[in-house]
Amino acid sequence: MTFIPLWPQSVSDYSHQVDLLVIAFTVLIVALSAPVFILIVVFAVKYRRGRPADRKHSPNRNIPLEISWSVIPFVALVGFYVWSTELFATLRHAPADALQIDVVAKQWMWKFQHPQGQAEINELHVPAGEPVKLTMASQDVIHSLFIPALRIKQDVVPGRYTTSWFTADKPGTYRIACSQYCGSNHSEMTGSFVVMKPADYAKWLSQSSNDQTLAAEGAALFRSRGCSGCHDPASTVHAPSLVGLYGNPVPLQSGEVVIADDEYIRDSILLPQSQIAAGYQPIMPTFQNVLSEEDVLKIVAYIKSLQPGEATQ
Amino acid sequence: MSETATERVSYLRAGHSLKSWLLTTDHKRIAILYVLSITFFFFVGAIAAALIRLDLLTPAGDLLTNDGYNRAFTIHGVVMVWFFLIPSIPNTFGNFLLPLMIGARDLAFPKLNLLSWYIYMIAGLFTVFVLIAGGVDTGWTFYTPLSTMYANGNVILAASAVFIVGFSSILTGLNFIVTVHKLRCPGMTWGRLPLFVWSIYATSLVLVLATPVLSITLVLISLERLFGLGIFNPALGGDPLLYQHLFWFYSHPAVYIMVLPALGVISELVAAGARKPIFGYQFVAASSVAIAALGFFVWGHHMFVSGQSAYASAAFSFLSIAVAIPSGIKVYNWTATLFKGHISLDPPFLFAMAFIGLFVFGGLTGLMLAMLAIDVHVHDTYFVIAHFHYIMVGGTVSAFFGALHYWWPKIVGRMYSIVWGRLAAIFIFLGFNLTFFPQFLLGYLGMPRRYHVYPPEFQVLNVFSSVGATLLGAAYLMPFIYFIHSLRYGAPAGDNPWGATGLEWTTPSPPPKHNFDSVPLVDRPPYDYEVEMEGDNA
Ligand code: HEM
Ligand SMILES: [Cu+2]
Numbered sequence: 001m002t003f004i005p006l007w008p009q010s011v012s013d014y015s016h017q018v019d020l021l022v023i024a025f026t027v028l029i030v031a032l033s034a035p036v037f038i039l040i041v042v043f044a045v046k047y048r049r050g051r052p053a054d055r056k057h058s059p060n061r062n063i064p065l066e067i068s069w070s071v072i073p074f075v076a077l078v079g080f081y082v083w084s085t086e087l088f089a090t091l092r093h094a095p096a097d098a099l100q101i102d103v104v105a106k107q108w109m110w111k112f113q114h115p116q117g118q119a120e121i122n123e124l125h126v127p128a129g130e131p132v133k134l135t136m137a138s139q140d141v142i143h144s145l146f147i148p149a150l151r152i153k154q155d156v157v158p159g160r161y162t163t164s165w166f167t168a169d170k171p172g173t174y175r176i177a178c179s180q181y182c183g184s185n186h187s188e189m190t191g192s193f194v195v196m197k198p199a200d201y202a203k204w205l206s207q208s209s210n211d212q213t214l215a216a217e218g219a220a221l222f223r224s225r226g227c228s229g230c231h232d233p234a235s236t237v238h239a240p241s242l243v244g245l246y247g248n249p250v251p252l253q254s255g256e257v258v259i260a261d262d263e264y265i266r267d268s269i270l271l272p273q274s275q276i277a278a279g280y281q282p283i284m285p286t287f288q289n290v291l292s293e294e295d296v297l298k299i300v301a302y303i304k305s306l307q308p309g310e311a312t313q
Numbered sequence: 314m315s316e317t318a319t320e321r322v323s324y325l326r327a328g329h330s331l332k333s334w335l336l337t338t339d340h341k342r343i344a345i346l347y348v349l350s351i352t353f354f355f356f357v358g359a360i361a362a363a364l365i366r367l368d369l370l371t372p373a374g375d376l377l378t379n380d381g382y383n384r385a386f387t388i389h390g391v392v393m394v395w396f397f398l399i400p401s402i403p404n405t406f407g408n409f410l411l412p413l414m415i416g417a418r419d420l421a422f423p424k425l426n427l428l429s430w431y432i433y434m435i436a437g438l439f440t441v442f443v444l445i446a447g448g449v450d451t452g453w454t455f456y457t458p459l460s461t462m463y464a465n466g467n468v469i470l471a472a473s474a475v476f477i478v479g480f481s482s483i484l485t486g487l488n489f490i491v492t493v494h495k496l497r498c499p500g501m502t503w504g505r506l507p508l509f510v511w512s513i514y515a516t517s518l519v520l521v522l523a524t525p526v527l528s529i530t531l532v533l534i535s536l537e538r539l540f541g542l543g544i545f546n547p548a549l550g551g552d553p554l555l556y557q558h559l560f561w562f563y564s565h566p567a568v569y570i571m572v573l574p575a576l577g578v579i580s581e582l583v584a585a586g587a588r589k590p591i592f593g594y595q596f597v598a599a600s601s602v603a604i605a606a607l608g609f610f611v612w613g614h615h616m617f618v619s620g621q622s623a624y625a626s627a628a629f630s631f632l633s634i635a636v637a638i639p640s641g642i643k644v645y646n647w648t649a650t651l652f653k654g655h656i657s658l659d660p661p662f663l664f665a666m667a668f669i670g671l672f673v674f675g676g677l678t679g680l681m682l683a684m685l686a687i688d689v690h691v692h693d694t695y696f697v698i699a700h701f702h703y704i705m706v707g708g709t710v711s712a713f714f715g716a717l718h719y720w721w722p723k724i725v726g727r728m729y730s731i732v733w734g735r736l737a738a739i740f741i742f743l744g745f746n747l748t749f750f751p752q753f754l755l756g757y758l759g760m761p762r763r764y765h766v767y768p769p770e771f772q773v774l775n776v777f778s779s780v781g782a783t784l785l786g787a788a789y790l791m792p793f794i795y796f797i798h799s800l801r802y803g804a805p806a807g808d809n810p811w812g813a814t815g816l817e818w819t820t821p822s823p824p825p826k827h828n829f830d831s832v833p834l835v836d837r838p839p840y841d842y843e844v845e846m847e848g849d850n851a
Contacts, residue, residue: 047587140462157553187766
């Protein structure tokens, strides 16, 4: 008989914690349902029709009892709610020093881009023990990046960036799947997730090395697509300089102030009319049909690299 | 009473022509029309399920192509949800029993009732047409932008079918609501309504309030697909998540449309099976309404990984565990009802017990899914498939069969084989668990749903599931055989074969066309069993 797997591999501290929560919840399920199953069987035997039994004073209601069997399970559930919500919250707070990897999903492949410029298809190599943050964009329909061994998944939605992060501890090769139905070859939109010892990862990076980092590729696009014509400090067009933009507040024409994060920069490129920086004219054209999601990610990487004091590449 | 029964013409014999059936306004005949058509659609959905399970016997899915598989599960979902589950119990047993249970001659709007059936049939024919035209491959959820920009051509036809069937739901819901308000016989106060009536009433409120949202959503999908409006298309400033909010705002309450009537059926079956009043009648009645109301506030639990805000997710997670309280009340109250009862192990009661087991398991795994950190892992995997099949197939379909076994003698006037009924209940329970339990494991292992091709290490569990499905399919066929047999050879049932309370059992079996000779008068609480069974106390 073939070996039947019953529990998935678990490669991060987070995934161990999810497993623990699941096991505890399973115990709760047993605790809440066992009385029902046992009592049904006991009553069905004991009070079977025609069988003599003491049936006097059978109660039709008992309010304290009814309240207690509503409230006790609820209190237990609220406990689990707190536990699970806290665990979930960790997924939303990636450490600042996490390795940034960009993900582009399209029918039917995954493309991963490392900050040093290496790109890979349907394979994701990461160093063990180091936090990794994924920034994801979809080129067409909704997909969902699912890495069972990490117990994480996140939908990849056209028109916005979604993120997730993890620290994988155990070197090895695991599965990646797409879990949001995305058309004909949905079930073949899979890949491998390779966790490597940091030294091996460094070696892998150098072997598959790309001469250009993402930011450098972005810089080239910035010039070839004409962004620099307006945003270059030397330009005569009235457009904001992008140096030092990333991560800082931007006052908008509408009076709001937003933080210039990945999403803001992306929207400024693709939907330039939606958020106009205060003091500027809405003259920027959209690059919707000019730049692919990968191009946008590269330009975002370039803009991120433009910190004051550093020379623009 | 019973002397005159033979002279009165039963609803089945009042007119034999096809026309007398197709133009009938008798709620009981319309119920029969629904039973036949809903059974037909159940078979259509089941054939698709059989294809799916057969295909998944091998990791490579050798039976179907990728697109063929996608069309199979789409049609399975569309047909089972809108043409079987949602109308199943309300439109058949609700139609048949609601007037009988409240002492009325018919529903408030008999012609509207017939119209609802025709609308249902037109929508059904549209669906069959979609099948002939090659099917659709969006999944029953029609998520954008897949459905609006990428899926094959029959999206608008399929959406139209669902749009049309929505009108049938709304009209039926309105009809039931008005009937319960206006046509109760003297003495049938709200506090004496059978629990089945309470559940149908709560269901009708959801039908009327939620279905229009679905209709609007489907119109938006069609417009977006035809004219590229940009409501859901981010390139034009739209938002794909808006679609999911609209869809689940209907579809989460819709799962209560599917399960509330089942809960009502089980209350009737448990009371009759134990010959006792339902423990805590008020709590059980109120819990139906509470489930219906809370059901409108939890749709976001389908979107924990969609990219909605973490705060929204945390709120929806909390609200979802709140729904568990009224559902839990029902289960514990049914169990307490059995205490000191006179329990029969007849088929209706066995189906009710099977229901409770599967519903409890389905419900508790649903709570597990409401936990954010767990759902992130199992969302869109077979764990979810297993969960909702436990509720919808283990729950609603078991209740539908339970109802059929309980009211069959009333509906056709004849008994069926009790032994075969017991066997069917047991086989359905076993087949069901063998089919769907392995899917919990598959889901936790990380097998996503809607997967035509899967990693080879998942094969053994998939084979278990497919073998279980074969057993389950065979078990579902058993009642068809002995029910048809009973139509001809069954012993006459008598007015009240189970010794149950409730006005429907005071009419002859099958009831006359006009239900009651004189308007009944109710002067007792519901499930007033004690009086009859005094002798059994040892
Ligand atoms: C022998 C009985 C059944 C079997 C073996 C079966 C099997 C399946 C399978 C394997 C799927 C997953 C398809 C996929 O995502 O790849 C599925 C989906 C589904 N089933 Fe069933 N099913 C059965 C009966 C039913 C019944 C009776 C109902 C409703 C009353 C139902 C409602 C659904 C729904 C709503 C879906 C979701 C479809 C979707 O995600 O697109 N199923 N079923
Ligand atoms: Cu995908």
